Each structure stands twice: as C-alpha cells, then as structure tokens.
Amino acid sequence: MRPVRKLHSLFIVSLFVLVQSACSNDGGRIPAKVTFTEHVAPVLYANCAICHRPGGSAHFSLVTYQQAKSYSASLAYVVRERIMPPWPADPHYTEFVGQRIMSEHDIRILEKWVEDGMQEGPEDKLPPLPDYPRGSLIGTPDMRIAVAPYSLPANSSDKFLLVKVPYELPRDTYAALIEFWAGDNNIVHHVNGDMVKYEFDKKADVFAGERIIDMVEDSTIKQAFEKLGLPNDDGTYPVLQKSVVNYLPGVFGQKYPAGIGGYFLPRKGAFLLNDLHYGFTKNAVTDTSYINIFFAKTPPDRPVQEFQLGTLGVAPVEPDLVIQPNTTKKVLSRYTIPIDISVLTVNPHMHLLGKSFKAYALKPDGDTIRLISIPRWDFNWQYFYTFKKMVKIPKGSTIVAEGLYDNTRQNMNNPFSPPQLVKDQNGSMRATDEMFQFIVTYLPYKEGDEQISLETK
Ligand code: HEC
Structure with a gap:
C-alpha cells in the first residue's frame, strides 16, 4: 500500500x-x-x-x-x-x-x-505470458549455496537480519558473477551482501557459529560478528569484500563484459548478508533463499573496486546527520578522487526520513558530470544503478552527494509519531536510525572505457 x-x-x-x-x-x-x-x-x-x-x-x-x-x-x-x-x-x-x-x-x-x-x-x-525464469535470472549456476532457512510467524512485521552463508571449496577459484535468488520473493525485500575471505590456515571451521542474527535485537556489529563466528581463530578479522551480491525484487544480477568484474573465491569463505530484509507477512512462512555462483576460469582481469561517501565512508556527512523532530535537513558528503576512474554503478542509501538524493562530480575544469538524481526517495527501491556506458571521472574531481531528510509529520514514512530526534548511529542498520551513503563501484580508468557498453545480459 x-x-x-x-x-x-x-x-x-x-x-x-x-x-x-x-x-x-x-x-x-x-x-x-x-x-x-x-x-x-x-x-x-x-x-x-x-x-x-x-x-x-x-x-x-x-x-x-x-x-x-x-x-x-x-x-x-x-x-x-x-x-x-x-x-x-x-x-x-x-x-x-x-x-x-x-x-x-x-x-x-x-x-x-x-x-x-x-x-x-x-x-x-491474448498473448501468452512470457516465460519467467526459475532458480536464476542469468543461467545455470555452477554452485548453489542455500541460505539458512528463516521462519516468520503469521502477521510478523519487518525483520532486518545479518546472515552468514559459509562455504568450503576443494580449491581457490574465481567467480564471474554471484547472484542472490530469493526463495519467497514476496517477503524478501532486499539484500546487500559482502564476502568474507579466509586465509586457509587461519580458520579451522567456517561453519561454526550462528547463521542468523536479528539486528534490531542485537546491540553492536562487533558482538554480532562474534556470535556469527566471523573472526579468525586467533581473534583477528579476515578480509571483507563489500557488495559482492545485491538483490532487489525484479532486478537482474549485473553481468559485465568479459574482462571486467569477477571475484577471487578463496577455498574457505562466507557470504555475509547485511540487512537481509523480510517484509510484513500475513501467513506464516519459512524462506529458503540461495546464492548462485557462476565460476570464471581466469582471475579477474579488472576487479571491481568501490568506495563510499558518508556514513562509515571515505568522507564524512556534513553537517552531522542529527535530525531534530519537526525539521527538514540537508546534508552532503564530498570526496576528491586521487586517480582517473571509470564508474560502473552507483548506489544511494538513506532510510525512512530520506526525501531526495542527488550526486554529481565537479571536474577540476569546473564542468559537472551528472551521476544520479532521485527526486522522491523511496526506501523500498534502493537499486545499484549501472550506467549504460562507464562514466569517466578524471582525477582531482570532487564527487558530491547531497541528501534531504524530512523529520516532520508530513513525511508519510516517518517511523515515529510524533516525530523524534533521529540520527546516524555509526551505521546502525535499523531503519529507524538514519544513514547517508553513496556507494560508487569503479575501475581504474583505461583508455576507451567510456565506449564500452555495460548493457550485456
Ligand atoms: C520491480 C517489481 C514491480 C514492477 C515491475 C511493478 N510493480 Fe507494482 N508493485 C510492486 C510492489 C512490490 C508493490 C507493493 C505492494 C506489494 O507488496 O505487493 C507494488 C504495488 C503496486 C500497486 C498498488 C499500490 C498500492 O496502493 O498498494 C499497483 C496498482 C501496481 N503496483 C501496479 C503496477 C503496474 C501497473 C505496473 C506496470 C506498469 C507495476 N506495478 C510494475 C512491484 C512491482
């Protein structure tokens, strides 16, 4: 509704x-x-x-x-x-x-x-109904890993979960693409997943620990990580690669042209689904979703890199993201890039008080490169937007992200009535805390990148 x-x-x-x-x-x-x-x-x-x-x-x-x-x-x-x-x-x-x-x-x-x-x-x-894909929107995966089943009772409201999906392979390998397949896509709203990469000797059992943590009930990320058994055996932390698998209903996993993208899949690893969001359900259901992996024969030629502006990012939110009740607030975050880059995707992120979002780059010569404008923010539809062709941003450009928040009663999505003080809690994923982030995935620029179409399926 x-x-x-x-x-x-x-x-x-x-x-x-x-x-x-x-x-x-x-x-x-x-x-x-x-x-x-x-x-x-x-x-x-x-x-x-x-x-x-x-x-x-x-x-x-x-x-x-x-x-x-x-x-x-x-x-x-x-x-x-x-x-x-x-x-x-x-x-x-x-x-x-x-x-x-x-x-x-x-x-x-x-x-x-x-x-x-x-x-x-x-x-x-009447035309025949198109043939809709089952099990994958891309093809037949080389490996399917089941996400731990999760049961929702009848009439349960939104759940935000942190989920570990461990795996062990016979040897180190490479993936061209990692796809999330929602078991019941009526209730799975979105997923943003990272990959935990273990060094073989540092972790005896990747399957130890809990699989699912309810982020609303748990207090800190660190405690949650420990419960999931994420640290190495010596207590240090393995490498975390961000945003390797994202999902929103109706969105295809992005397959890039040959030579671009791809991941190193260590023999021992785990996917860490941040923010697996289950929406309201009237009937009791048990969901089993999958992670589909499409292997690649060769190491990633040009692995996708990313940085993020704003909350927990390379550049702070200015001014601080503290939104007094009954006010609107504008914030921004800006970051000057040290090298020429070719941008593949952008992902703006705010929670329920978000109203609008805009991002662009200011080149050293004063020109503006448009990145994205979202005139009406919609918490439910937070895509990773892929450019039709890579966008070159020259070094020394400043990427600027601007957000507007509305903490008044007029905001139909305000989680509080009457409105309350809402702020950034160090990246807390609760939808009732706020965040301001702009994630950019990119490659270091190569001559001709801006001609390469990303529209392959
Ligand atoms: C990417 C998936 C997607 C596509 C494509 C889509 N919808 Fe929806 N639509 C939704 C979801 C999700 C809702 C929210 C309600 C729900 O959970 O079913 C919704 C809600 C609606 C509603 C009800 C709004 C309300 O009052 O709740 C209407 C009407 C609707 N869609 C019509 C359309 C029409 C017409 C099209 C094509 C022109 C379309 N939708 C395309 C996913 C989609």
Missing part, C-alpha cells in the same frame, strides 16, 4: 511527469477502442508482470483480465504518477541499464482502457 500514500508531494510529481511526457517517444497511435487482450495485456506483460504474477514479488497479480480489471482505477493512477513500475531515479538526469520507464504511449493505453470501460476484447488475441 505504501507507494501511493507516499506520493503526496504532487508538485514535484507533476513537474516530473510533464518533462517526461514532453520527451518520451510515443511508440505508435492509440487505438480507437482499447481492449485488454489486444492492447493492455502486452503492456502489463512487458512492464509489470515480472513482479505482478503468481510467484512474483508483488502481493497481487496483473496477468488476467479479472485481475487487471479489479485494479483498474489504481493502475491508471500509479503509471501516470510514475509510482509504478518502481524506478526512483530521474531518467532525464542520467540513464541506467534496465531502467523501468514506461513510454507515454503505454501509459495512455492503460488510461484509455479505463476510460473505454475496461473491455475484455477477443479471447484469441
């Missing part, structure tokens, strides 16, 4: 829509009479059914005539306001791989169908 309630800053919404309709190409004429089987079903199958189908991540389907008809009033509204399909980044600021932006033509089809009285149309015109 959230997305609709959230969208009451109508001023921004209508501006956004105006610009959008002025620029989108209209992809054909609108028929005199719009019917479900002839015109609406193809639009829904292309734009919505990946999530709104049986077994999809949304809690209701939009694949049959009856289903679409029963949601018809909100269909037209959510597409016109661009609440659905979910894509918070402004496509007029920067474009990304796999962006879900509906054309003005498709929006009009849905609107006109409602205006025309929601006719079904000839049955034999």
Whole structure:
C-alpha cells in the first residue's frame, strides 16, 4: 500500500511527469477502442508482470483480465504518477541499464482502457505470458549455496537480519558473477551482501557459529560478528569484500563484459548478508533463499573496486546527520578522487526520513558530470544503478552527494509519531536510525572505457 500514500508531494510529481511526457517517444497511435487482450495485456506483460504474477514479488497479480480489471482505477493512477513500475531515479538526469520507464504511449493505453470501460476484447488475441525464469535470472549456476532457512510467524512485521552463508571449496577459484535468488520473493525485500575471505590456515571451521542474527535485537556489529563466528581463530578479522551480491525484487544480477568484474573465491569463505530484509507477512512462512555462483576460469582481469561517501565512508556527512523532530535537513558528503576512474554503478542509501538524493562530480575544469538524481526517495527501491556506458571521472574531481531528510509529520514514512530526534548511529542498520551513503563501484580508468557498453545480459 505504501507507494501511493507516499506520493503526496504532487508538485514535484507533476513537474516530473510533464518533462517526461514532453520527451518520451510515443511508440505508435492509440487505438480507437482499447481492449485488454489486444492492447493492455502486452503492456502489463512487458512492464509489470515480472513482479505482478503468481510467484512474483508483488502481493497481487496483473496477468488476467479479472485481475487487471479489479485494479483498474489504481493502475491508471500509479503509471501516470510514475509510482509504478518502481524506478526512483530521474531518467532525464542520467540513464541506467534496465531502467523501468514506461513510454507515454503505454501509459495512455492503460488510461484509455479505463476510460473505454475496461473491455475484455477477443479471447484469441491474448498473448501468452512470457516465460519467467526459475532458480536464476542469468543461467545455470555452477554452485548453489542455500541460505539458512528463516521462519516468520503469521502477521510478523519487518525483520532486518545479518546472515552468514559459509562455504568450503576443494580449491581457490574465481567467480564471474554471484547472484542472490530469493526463495519467497514476496517477503524478501532486499539484500546487500559482502564476502568474507579466509586465509586457509587461519580458520579451522567456517561453519561454526550462528547463521542468523536479528539486528534490531542485537546491540553492536562487533558482538554480532562474534556470535556469527566471523573472526579468525586467533581473534583477528579476515578480509571483507563489500557488495559482492545485491538483490532487489525484479532486478537482474549485473553481468559485465568479459574482462571486467569477477571475484577471487578463496577455498574457505562466507557470504555475509547485511540487512537481509523480510517484509510484513500475513501467513506464516519459512524462506529458503540461495546464492548462485557462476565460476570464471581466469582471475579477474579488472576487479571491481568501490568506495563510499558518508556514513562509515571515505568522507564524512556534513553537517552531522542529527535530525531534530519537526525539521527538514540537508546534508552532503564530498570526496576528491586521487586517480582517473571509470564508474560502473552507483548506489544511494538513506532510510525512512530520506526525501531526495542527488550526486554529481565537479571536474577540476569546473564542468559537472551528472551521476544520479532521485527526486522522491523511496526506501523500498534502493537499486545499484549501472550506467549504460562507464562514466569517466578524471582525477582531482570532487564527487558530491547531497541528501534531504524530512523529520516532520508530513513525511508519510516517518517511523515515529510524533516525530523524534533521529540520527546516524555509526551505521546502525535499523531503519529507524538514519544513514547517508553513496556507494560508487569503479575501475581504474583505461583508455576507451567510456565506449564500452555495460548493457550485456
Ligand atoms: C520491480 C517489481 C514491480 C514492477 C515491475 C511493478 N510493480 Fe507494482 N508493485 C510492486 C510492489 C512490490 C508493490 C507493493 C505492494 C506489494 O507488496 O505487493 C507494488 C504495488 C503496486 C500497486 C498498488 C499500490 C498500492 O496502493 O498498494 C499497483 C496498482 C501496481 N503496483 C501496479 C503496477 C503496474 C501497473 C505496473 C506496470 C506498469 C507495476 N506495478 C510494475 C512491484 C512491482
């Protein structure tokens, strides 16, 4: 229910829509009479059914005539306001791989169908439902590791878990891609996963320790890490590689062109799923998700690197992220890069008080390189946005990330009523604490990088 309630800053919404309709190409004429089987079903199958189908991540389907008809009033509204399909980044600021932006033509089809009285149309015109992938969105993995099953009782509210997924291999190897596969993608909302890399002799048993920790109940990250048995046997910490596996409903794992990306998989290791977020569920369920690994024959040629601005990052949040009740607050974080880089993806991160987000780079010559603008922050849809082509940022440029927070009653997502003091608790993942982060994944720049398309599947 959230997305609709959230969208009451109508001023921004209508501006956004105006610009959008002025620029989108209209992809054909609108028929005199719009019917479900002839015109609406193809639009829904292309734009919505990946999530709104049986077994999809949304809690209701939009694949049959009856289903679409029963949601018809909100269909037209959510597409016109661009609440659905979910894509918070402004496509007029920067474009990304796999962006879900509906054309003005498709929006009009849905609107006109409602205006025309929601006719079904000839049955034999209904296109077959696309064949949706099972088990992986990429292919057949070389290895599947089950995440420890987690049971949610009926009517349980949001859970934020820290989960360890240990593995042991016959030898050191390499992975081209690591994919998270949600068992029940109706309740698994998102995952941001790191890899713990053990030196073989320093850890006798990677499987020792707990598998799942509820972050709301546990106090510090360090205690949680100890319970999970993450440290080496001598108490020191193994290397942690950030963000090797991320998940959001409807998002493909990003496979880069040959030679780019890939990971060293040590013989002994573990995936550490930060922030495995299970949403509300009416019925009791037990979820078993998987990590799919696609091996690579050769070591990563150009492994992806990353830095983050803001909370726990290379540059602080300015001013401190302390948001008094009944106020809005602007913050920023800026970092001057010491080398030329080629940016692959960006990931803005805020919690429930987030209102808008923007990031760009200021070149030494004064020019601006646009990175991302999110005019209406949406906690539920925090993508790792992949550029269509790598973006070169020259050394000496300052990357600037700006965020606006709203700690008033007008913010429909405010976790507190009345509003309370909310602050950054050193990267606490609780959604009721705040964070301000901008994660950039990149490669050291090489001549010609800006020509390489990242749109391969
Ligand atoms: C990436 C997945 C995804 C895509 C694509 C998507 N939706 Fe949704 N949609 C959701 C989720 C998740 C919700 C939240 C409610 C829920 O949990 O089912 C939602 C909610 C809705 C709602 C209800 C809003 C409310 O009041 O709760 C409507 C209507 C809707 N979507 C229509 C559409 C239409 C029409 C399209 C295609 C143009 C579309 N969606 C594309 C995932 C998606």
